Amino acid sequence: MNAQPECPTDTDPLVLDGELTIYTAAETAARLRAHLAERRVCALDLSGISELDGAGLQLLLWLHETLRARGGTLRLVAYSPVVAEVLSLLHLTAQFDLDSAGATVGGAS
Template sequence: MTTGAAQSSSDDRIVLEGELTIYTAAETFARLRGALQDRDLCDLDLSAISEMDSAGLQLLLWLKQTCEAQGTRFRLVAHSEAVAAVLELLQLAPRLGIVSDPLTEEQPA
């Protein structure tokens, strides 16, 4: 039931892992605010997110809006199935930069 934000020194990504839920929202918000200081690019890696609820979604939307407001380029560079499911359900995938590729989806035989 934990989530954390860490910066990788190799590519300077913001990595979140664990749950992105109401139970971790306050801690994650504080870490994200700190991670955005003096940043021109925000590469967000959500590949290790195991669960996301509406509070987690609010954090993602806040992060994107904040990046846009301060002139920081926002990119969602990786995401888990849990994140993709929520974004697809609410039709927010394109807003956060996830575009479904019809060529990679299975075609019926």
Template sequence: MVKSEARRDGGQRLLIVGPMTLSTEAHWRERLLAVDDAQGDMELDLSGVSDIDAAAIQLLVRLRQRARGASRRLCLLAPSTCVHEALDFCHLSEFFEIPRAARP
């Protein structure tokens, strides 16, 4: 499930719930890249992610690179434990903007 809301500054905040894995990657890619095409910064609330794999990590990296290329921000809000573990394992925790309060 993806719940999207526009922010007052023109950015987007998305709540992602469920697995982000190879079997769901096409679904997430379609939805996230569509929102990424909008103007403004993007915040991804990953608190509801129940499972994540390399396909989803690759998608997040792609979103981060697209945002950077467009001089926009991509912020990961409240990553679930599995997201934190996957980012740490891939040495990507510092690559993404994750507010201090959201870090373990």
């Protein structure tokens, strides 16, 4: 799992790519905690995610709930077909607002 260096503003997306799985969850969680330290809004680009398992999904749910508890927002600005498929199968597309006009599907299946 790779992430770009911290973004300078709340509106610049944090790009995650590769696997979002049990094998990368701890490292990704640490990066997300650092990214969220002073933010209430997180724009997330998941267009490069090639695999998403239960641990990765838990991380996305944690991020969503953490921001909501702070009065903030999680925006998925782009997502891969893998992310869309998992969220759709679990009926979470509305929670992550995948149907919004701002979110675009990217990446390869």
